[in-house]
Amino acid sequence: MSQSANTASRTYDVVVIGAGAIGENLADRAVQGGLSAVVIESELVGGACSYWACMPSKALLRPGAALEAARTVPGAEGVPERVDVEKTLASRDNFVSNWDDSGQVDWLSTAGIDLIRGTARIVGEREIEVRSGLEQIGLAPDQPEILTVHARSAIAVCTGTAPVLPPIDGLLESHPWTSAEATATQEIPEELLIIGGGVVGCEMATAFADLGSQVHLVVRGDNVLSGIDSFAGEAVADSLQQMGVDVRLNCEVTSCGQVGADPADLIMDDATSPTGIRTKAALSDGSTIVADQVLVATGRKPNLPEISDVSIEKDEHGHLQLDADMRAQGTDWLYVVGDASSRAHTTHEGKYQARMIGDLIVSRANGTAGEGGAGADLRADAMGAPQVIFTRPEVAHVGLTSDAAQEQGIDTRVFDQDLGAIAGAALHAHNYQGQVRFVVDAEKQVLIGVTFVGGDTAEMLHAATIAIIGEVPLARLWHAVPAYPTMSEVWLRFLEAAGL
Numbered sequence: 371m372s373q374s375a376n377t378a379s380r381t382y383d384v385v386v387i388g389a390g391a392i393g394e395n396l397a398d399r400a401v402q403g404g405l406s407a408v409v410i411e412s413e414l415v416g417g418a419c420s421y422w423a424c425m426p427s428k429a430l431l432r433p434g435a436a437l438e439a440a441r442t443v444p445g446a447e448g449v450p451e452r453v454d455v456e457k458t459l460a461s462r463d464n465f466v467s468n469w470d471d472s473g474q475v476d477w478l479s480t481a482g483i484d485l486i487r488g489t490a491r492i493v494g495e496r497e498i499e500v501r502s503g504l505e506q507i508g509l510a511p512d513q514p515e516i517l518t519v520h521a522r523s524a525i526a527v528c529t530g531t532a533p534v535l536p537p538i539d540g541l542l543e544s545h546p547w548t549s550a551e552a553t554a555t556q557e558i559p560e561e562l563l564i565i566g567g568g569v570v571g572c573e574m575a576t577a578f579a580d581l582g583s584q585v586h587l588v589v590r591g592d593n594v595l596s597g598i599d600s601f602a603g604e605a606v607a608d609s610l611q612q613m614g615v616d617v618r619l620n621c622e623v624t625s626c627g628q629v630g631a632d633p634a635d636l637i638m639d640d641a642t643s644p645t646g647i648r649t650k651a652a653l654s655d656g657s658t659i660v661a662d663q664v665l666v667a668t669g670r671k672p673n674l675p676e677i678s679d680v681s682i683e684k685d686e687h688g689h690l691q692l693d694a695d696m697r698a699q700g701t702d703w704l705y706v707v708g709d710a711s712s713r714a715h716t717t718h719e720g721k722y723q724a725r726m727i728g729d730l731i732v733s734r735a736n737g738t739a740g741e742g743g744a745g746a747d748l749r750a751d752a753m754g755a756p757q758v759i760f761t762r763p764e765v766a767h768v769g770l771t772s773d774a775a776q777e778q779g780i781d782t783r784v785f786d787q788d789l790g791a792i793a794g795a796a797l798h799a800h801n802y803q804g805q806v807r808f809v810v811d812a813e814k815q816v817l818i819g820v821t822f823v824g825g826d827t828a829e830m831l832h833a834a835t836i837a838i839i840g841e842v843p844l845a846r847l848w849h850a851v852p853a854y855p856t857m858s859e860v861w862l863r864f865l866e867a868a869g870l
């Protein structure tokens with residue numbers, strides 16, 4: 371359907387911007403529901419999770435966790451001192467398919483989802499323009515490439531987030547890594563300065579310490595992993611220190627300069643760095659850190675597409691205001707799902723939203739969504755999304771923290787259990803250290819939050835998620851008998867403490 375020599379147009383029921391995990395899942399639900407769908411992707415099909423976030427970071431972290439697990443089991447300690455860097459990087463390369471997305475492109479095709487490569491911008495109601503990578507629609511390469519894509523039902527923005535770089539003097543000149551470069555690196559810096567003690571900062575500190583870097587972790591607050599029960603952050607900070615990480619709490623990087631800019635620096639500059647630039651960072655406590663590489667892990671912001679010629683409400687931060695169904699307020703056709711919505715920060719939560727919103731778009735298109743076209747039951751978002759932080763110890767959390775529950779005015783009872791005292795934990799590792807916090811709504815007698823801290827607790831999280839989402843009364847949980855001798859017996863200790 372060519373409009374002129376250098377433009378073309380396509381029409382689909384659903385147009386998805388961004389072929390990350392969330393966009394792929396939403397398009398899949400739409401197609402399974404009988405609608406036509408296209409995804410528009412400017413980089414690799416599969417998005418951040420597949421190539422620059424979850425998969426590569428966990429591939430870098432797993433060998434160190436496996437070695438430590440073996441080291442703490444009597445009889446199995448005779449393992450190498452350090453991870454094999456070359457094999458770890460090769461395994462990472464394998465998990466990210468060497469940054470080749472052909473496997474995921476094939477999946478789109480078998481799922482009946484069309485793909486357009488290029489950068490999309492919203493240019494009107496239900497209308498998108500794509501201006502690059504349009505060879506596949508047969509536009510002559512020497513002409514401007516413009517493709518207009520119309521959506522009969524909905525446009526779903528699934529464009530993820532972009533890292534936020536703090537305004538630190540000289541930071542950009544130091545060519546800092548974000549998590550994308552860190553997870554994709556082929557070289558291990560001798561000295562790595564990480565700015566930010568959140569999930570990414572702590573996971574990367576663990577991974578690069580395992581890979582042999584001297585890591586300096588500079589954290590603005592008085593604990594790492596803010597937002598999660600503080601005992602979790604304390605355990606992770608202690609363990610990072612034991613691994614040799616230089617953890618600086620209550621501290622900020624105030625400026626960065628190149629080593630060598632000051633003649634006195636030349637004396638100590640005998641190392642090589644991945645960027646070829648060594649950085650001397652000044653800290654708010656008056657100290658300095660010299661590093662071969664700086665990694666900025668200070669948060670992320672929605673990576674929304676350009677929007678023109680259509681009126682859509684934004685808040686003072688430039689975020690789109692969304693209704694309960696993740697639809698931009700003032701529209702009946704524009705949805706924002708996954709990380710771009712700021713209502714999900716993990717792949718699994720974003721994919722949950724994608725399934726829900728994909729189905730909602732189908733039912734609205736078919737007129738089966740009920741009166742007013744409502745609505746998506748996104749109760750997991752409201753009751754608390756599960757999250758695992760793959761540090762050592764692992765932190766696995768779902769629902770409300772005790773502080774958050776109290777802030778919401780819920781009458782709570784908090785039960786702290788020593789995981790190391792459980793027979794299954796003692797068998798799991800010598801001198802196993804761990805803690806579990808159960809947060810109970812005292813009135814309803816149901817769990818509303820659980821935080822596990824300890825080795826291999828990630829796989830224990832789903833039981834807590836089921837108990838919370840199912841609002842299983844404690845009296846009924848009493849009949850869910852944990853096997854002996856497993857770490858799940860901590861549930862029994864908790865229920866006994868709760869009076870059962």
Ligand SMILES: Cc1cc2nc3c(=O)[nH]c(=O)nc-3n(C[C@H](O)[C@H](O)[C@H](O)COP(=O)(O)OP(=O)(O)OC[C@H]3O[C@@H](n4cnc5c(N)ncnc54)[C@H](O)[C@@H]3O)c2cc1C
Nearest residue numbers: 388390392412417418423424490529530708709715716717
């Ligand atoms: C280091 C790190 C580790 C993480 N580890 C985990 C983990 O272990 N488990 C977990 O659940 N979560 C983890 N996360 C979070 C997880 O990566 C995200 O929640 C998830 O990737 C979000 O998916 P998305 O589809 O919303 O966005 P993305 O995966 O970012 O996909 C968005 C896509 O949209 C494309 N795009 C953007 N703008 C346009 C445009 N205008 N036109 C066309 N295409 C566009 C982008 O190229 C991208 O491919 C981690 C994040 C980081 C940074």
